[in-house]
Amino acid sequence: MLKRVFMAPDPGWTRLRFAGRAVLGIALAGTLCGLAGHSLAGTVTGCLAALLALFTVTDTTVRGQAVTTALLPVVGLPVLTAAAGLHDHPVARDLTFLAVVGAGVYARRWGPRGHSLGVFAFMTFFVAQFLHATTGQLPQLYAAVLLSVLAAAAVRFGLWCYERRLPPPVAP
Template identity: 85%
Template sequence: LAGTSLIGAIIGGLAALLALFTVTDATVRGQAFTTALLPVAGLPVLTAAAALHDLPVARDLTFLAVVGAGVYARRWGPRGHSLGVFAFMTFFIA
């Protein structure tokens, strides 16, 4: 961790814990696939949160959209639930 920011290390640690606790697929193969999809859900949300940090109205509207998308993703079972929770928490901690 030498030379890295404390905030980056904390966000990375929280993302790792979220990956561990939210992926609940029934099979190991399904869990591996869902885990591989987590960056697809998390990185765009993290980028949006960082880019909109100084624009409170846009940031809050985007947050509401992420929450809505996360709830809607639950319709795809455990995988959708995991990706929705991961996207929400990534935006929330950013």
């Protein structure tokens, strides 16, 4: 009975490879942020960016995944700027947060790429609020996000790109 509760079928060890790659990418991003001398807030922001780059990008092709990963900072950094800039204005910050949530949900209409970008924008705004990010911290937070997305991309497309060996998805 307990074996059935804690064991799940994983043909081809797909889930294990996915999780292992994510752990490796997040650990690399955190290590690089620490070696770069980022504060705890910068390291947490970077690790979250790596986590999102590895978990939310679900395009069916490796090329599509690369494009989506490259677009993550394009949506994340402006949202991070807005969250930090509105830190001292709670009403405007909350209204902007609701607008980001709405835009993220609306972006889902563009498939996996829109979903990934919407989740990244939402979580970037959320982590900036959670860590009480201010405009003085923005250069470090920008560097952490960019460094971590690059680390996640290096793991996903360089060190451990198992999608290249998978058969193409079957069209419905």
